[in-house]
Amino acid sequence: MSNPEQQNLPEKTRFILKGVLIAFFLIALRVWQLSIVQHEDKLQESRLAGRKTEIEKAARGGIRDRFNEPLAENKLKFQAAILYSDLKKIPVVKWEKDEAGSKIKVYKRKLYIKELSKLLAEELKLDxxxxxxxxxxxxxxxxxxxxxxxEPLSEEEYYRLNMLAKDFPGLKAIRSHERIYPHGKLASDVIGYLGHIGKEEYETILQERDELKLYLDGLEKGADLPLPEGFDTPGSLKHRLKELEELAYSGSDSVGKTGIEAMFEQELRGFQGKKTVSKDSSGHLIKEYPGAKSATPGKRLLLSLSLELQDTAEKLLALSEGTRDTKVKIGSSPTKKADKQPWIMGGAIVAMEPNTGEILALATYPRVDPNDFNQKNTKNIHRWLEDEDFLSEVWDGLTPLSKERFDFKSQAYYDEEKTLTWELYLDLILSKGSPLKEKLSSKYRTVKAGVETLRKNEEEPMVLDLIHLALDERLFSSELLKKAGSLTLSDHRAHEQDFNRLLKGMEEILAGIFSETEFKDWREENEIEFIKEMRAKEKAEKKYPKPYLDYLDAEEKRQFQSIWERNKVPFALTFLTGKGIDSPYTRALFEWRKELESGAHEALFWADAYHRLKKLLKGFEEPLKESYLATLRSYADLERPLKAKWKIAGKRGVNLKEKDLAQAFHPTYGWGHGRSHAYRQATVQGSIFKLVTAYAALMEKERSKIELPEIEDLYFKSGQEYFVGYHANKKPIPQLYKGGRIPRSHSARIGKVDLLSAIELSSNPYFSLLAADVIRKPGDLIEAAKKFSFGSKTGIDLPYEIPGKLPSDLDTNPTGLYATAIGQHTLIVTPLQTAVQLTSISNGGH
Incomplete structure (x- = not known):
């Protein structure tokens, strides 16, 4: 009997075959449609990289003086860049046939990146x-x-890379702009400079934008919300939100940090443009979509400043730096030259048009070069910021103390430079007749005397601290002390600075050797595991991933520093003597030594230090050479706590270390680089304030219908009492007057004075008596000062202006009242406020 399933088999087969044929027909139909009907469209789509939104940066607005002379402008800059999104189109892996016909796995993207890297290295002289x-x-x-x-590239490099970019996906030759200041330091404190947007600045902008969005969302949902502070209408709020979105700050943007650049950041920045485009795989434009918006350049700012007048004012300040001295006044004694002169005194000149209040010149000294911040000139930036990196380099002798001077004869600026020797350091921190200086220059002049004194620990704390700063007694053995004991502390400090210069040069040489040898080997064996470990750590700490190269750079630095700190003295001894065990490091040092001995590299900052130290070590026996080099310390080694309670850089003896004492040559508030003396620093005004006292007295005369006094300004002593002159009725005026002490005049015999002659001859007693006897109450003098802008900001369109300070104790302090009347006491003002005062007087009070 036959099986029914076998009888139905042909029918099932026919059914399956029909299905297969239908499927093939549909596939063939789709292939025909794609290859014939939609051929051109699909070919175009295959070339597309998809839609992209391109951002067009706005050109920053220029800054010019009143005569349209450029102060800040944009310069074309060429850059070489890599766009990794283009490299992603290259497959990571591709199977290819080798010469034998076998399939092999080829890492196409990795090989391409290696080829591209070699190209860039050859074209741009990179590694x-x-x-x-x-x-x-x-x-x-x-x-x-x-x-x-x-960056930057030369024009030739740019055009060559631009041609090569057609054949190398991901390679980009970019035309951009950089901010330049064509006149360098001129008016730098007014113009300011650019810097990367800080985290707080960026987050503040984002927060403002998000808060405005939330407010508008609330309004759309019908919420009854009060307008945020600073907005009059919802329309003004929408305008501000639109402005913030079009400004479109990113975390890598540069923004104005100081001066006009900061004050008018949003006006200068402009608004970015954007357009949506499609491009083929070669980067050629296929289509630009509607809705494109061009970038709007920032506004050009025209200042009231006259560049020519500003230039003259700055030259006068630099010229006067070498012709004036710091003066001091103690008690009632006459003003005299200070025993201790600062390295830089500083100053300001303000020129103001009296009828309009326009500022024609706002000069300050010392100056900075804003171009250094754009060009990332790190060494100069540390100098302008006067930070610890700069101060440590000055102490170590790597950077000289420098101040800008002006030569009137040649009409040119130049830098006066001095190494911070032991003598100069003491001159900057101690007064001329200081007992400390006398002891250090005579009794404790030598290394031997210094070491013995420290070991006995019997001197006053300040002396011990200063000797400690010059040397570490713990590093001197008895044998070394016999040999080096006759050296002076000054000699020893000079040797320290030479040694630090030499080490700096050696460190740069050997860091390169380490990178090419030991670290290269370490990477081959450990890189994969090391990066895995770093990624795991990031994940555990919930941090965003950093570029792996940052971790490798940090690890390379850590490893090299470990080797360097252990071996820097032996390395230096090998370099100076030419003796040492064979290694990649010593071979490099021997090669450099050979070249130095032949007269090469004389322009290097450490070449002279090498020759001096080599000569010095010839006077030491072999075992003591390394021992003496080990006594030569750097700023980084100054970790011991101080014994005395020094007042250094605003600190008052709390947890102070030798490093703090090493910085004592630097004034508490700095020399003023990048912090204008014209409006960001204040000082006691002095006799110019007498005009305010005169104004207050004249107002009282007008109100009370009284006559202003006449006196005879004459300083004399009668018995045990001092007098500052006579009233018009011949009655002597005691210096101790109505509970306070009247300051005497600079000259002991000025003679008879009224208001005008008292101003002309600068009579101190006269104005003190006006405050005591004519002005109704001390508060009236303060109110008069406020009318002349003292005690508050002037409102100049520059950031960080300070208001100065008016005394607050005049009702209970007659001595303070008399001192304030002549511009002393706790009255401090800025030069800009003084200019406003004098302008107000000259234009009739407007």
Whole structure:
């Protein structure tokens, strides 16, 4: 009997075959449609990289003086960059056939990046391995934002890379702009400079934008919300939100940090443009979509400043720096030259048009070069900021003390430079007749005397601290002390600075050797595990991933510093003597030594130090050479606590270390680089304030219908009492007057004075008596001062202006009242406030 399933088999087969045929027909129909009907459209789509929104940065507005002379402008800059999103189109892996016909796995993207790195290294004189690391680590993280490999490029380099970019996906030759200040330091404190937007600034902008969005969302939902502070209408709020969105700050943007650049940041910045486009795989434009918006350049600012007058004012300040001395006044004694002169005195000149209040010149000294901040001139930036990095380099002898001077004969600026020797250091921190200085220059002049004194620990704390700063007695053995004991502390400090210069040069040489040898080997064996460990740590600490190259750079620095700190003295001894065990490091040092001995590299900052130290060590026996080098310390080694309660840089003897004492040559509030003396620093005004006292007295005369006094200004002593002159009725005026002490005049015999002659001859008793006997109450003098802008900001369109300070104790302090009447006591003002005062007088009070 036959099986029924076998009888139905042909029918099932026919059914399956029909299905297969139908499927093939549909596939063929789709292939025909794609290849014939939609061929052109699909070919175009295959070339598209998809829609992209391109951002067009706005050109920053220029800054010019009143005569349209440029003070800040934009300069074309060429950059070489990598756009990693283009590299993503290259497959990571591709199977290819080798010569034998076998399939092999080829890492196409990795090989391409290596080839591209070699190209960039050859064209731009870079290190190929470093470029390759940067592409993998940093360009990959930025992805669709160009990663700058090198800037600026020459015009020739730019056009060559631009041609090569057609054949090398991901390579970009970019035209951009950089901010330049064509006149360098001129008016730098007015103009300001740009810097990367800080985290707080960026977050403040984002927070304001988000708060405005929330407010508008609330209004749309019908909520009854009060307008945020600073807005009159919802329309003004919407305008501000639109403005913030169009300004479109990113975390990598540069913004104005000081001066006009900061005060008018939003006006200068302009509004970015954007457009949506499609491009093919070669980067050629296929289509630009509607809705594009061009960038709006920032506004050009025209200042009231006259560049020519500003230039003259700054030259006068630099010229006067070498012709004036710091003066001091103690008690009632005459003003005299200070025993201790600062390295830089500083000053300001303000020129104001009296009828309009326009500022024609706002000069300050010392100056900075704003171009250094744009060009990332790190050494100069530390100098302008006067930070610890700069101060440590000055102490170590790596950077000289420097101040700008002006030569009238040649009409040119120049830098006066001095190394911070032991003598100069003491001159800057101690007065001329200081007993401390006398002891250090005579009794404790030598290394031997200093070491013995420290070991006995029997001197006053300040002496011990200063000797400690010059040397560490713990590093001197008895044998070394016999040999080096006759050296002076000054000699020893000079040797320390030479040694620090030499070490700086050696460290740069050997860091390169370490990178090419030991660290290269370490990377081959440990890099993968090391990066895995760092990524795991990031994940555990919930941090965003950093470029792996940052971790490798930090690890390389850590490893090298470990080797360097252990071996820097032996390395230096090898370099200076030419003796040492064979290693990649010593071979490099021997090669450099050979070149130095032949007269090469004389321009290097440490070449002279090498020759001096080599000569010095010839006088030491072999075992003591390394021992003496080990006594030569750097700023980083100054960790011991101080014994005395020094007042240094605003600190009052709390947890002070030798480092703090080493910085004592630097004034508490700095020399004033980048902090204008014209409006960001205040000082006692002095006799110019007598005009305010005169004004207050004249107002009282007008109100009370009284006559102003006449006196005879004459300083004399009768018995045990001092007098400052006579009233018009011949009655002597005691210096101790109505509970206070009247300051005497600079000259002991000025003679008879009224208001005008008292101003002309600067009579101190006269104005003190006006405050005591004519002005109704001390508060009236303060109110008069406020009318002349003292005690508050003038409102100049520059950031960080300070208001100065008016005394607050005149009702209960007659001595303070008399001192304030002549511009002393706790009255401090800015030069800009003084200019406003004098302008108000000259234009009739407007």
């Amino acid at each position: 190929a391995d470093r470029v390759e690391d940067e592409i993998h680590a940093k360009a990959a993280q930025l992805y669709n934002i160009p990663y700058i490999v090198k």
